[in-house]
Ligand code: AP5
Ligand code: MG
């Protein structure tokens with residue numbers, strides 16, 4: 001089944017993704033992670049995405065939609081996926097849902113992590129991210145076992161370039177201006193489970209896994 005993990009920047013999508021993907025036996029596909037990987041590798045896609053990411057704006061729909069539909073046809077994703085950070089415009093949502101329908105695929109669950117803006121700002125300003133695998137940490141709420149070193153892969157844990165104060169404000173504005181409007185589309189065409197993402201990481205995890213178990217069973 002295909003699962004959409006939805007929520008504003010800092011809501012906890014990346015934090016919850018590995019457990020959800022494992023439980024649902026689907027690959028975790030994060031558009032942000034794909035752009036950051038391309039940026040590190042210096043590809044044309046990475047160069048194109050960088051300007052938008054640095055400004056807290058969205059990469060154009062045409063680029064993102066092709067990227068995701070192509071990824072969804074890879075062998076590991078044909079039976080389902082966990083989409084993190086996509087769709088985030090109404091156009092992306094309509095295109096994705098039409099495309100999945102045409103493939104005979106269904107959205108088994110939409111998890112909507114709801115978090116207050118002031119909490120998001122505190123989370124993003126204290127976030128640290130693995131430079132290799134993208135794992136998400138927080139200086140206070142979720143530090144790696146060894147300071148500066150990723151628990152998952154041993155690589156360096158750094159601050160993301162777009163977690164600066166101005167870019168965080170721009171990303172939240174982009175969310176409210178362009179991405180919040182995706183929710184009514186998802187509610188119309190799929191089943192959305194609203195989760196209180198202000199809770200502690202373990203409580204959010206229990207709530208999202210309960211949604212996956214119900215959708216799977
Ligand atoms: P992307 O990488 O998707 O970033 P985002 O949506 O801004 O989301 P984040 O990764 O910042 O937040 P998250 O929800 O994953 O939070 P996390 O779990 O890390 O996109 C980056 C950029 O790429 C975009 O700005 C855009 O330019 C471009 N892009 C990507 N997709 C696109 C698309 N579809 N279309 C167009 N452009 C696109 O948690 C945050 C922090 O909080 C961490 O420190 C974590 O430890 C902590 N935390 C998490 N949960 C809790 C909790 N319950 N309690 C306490 N702390 C917590
Ligand atoms: Mg993320």
Ligand code: ZN
Nearest residue numbers: 130133150153
């Ligand atoms: Zn790592």
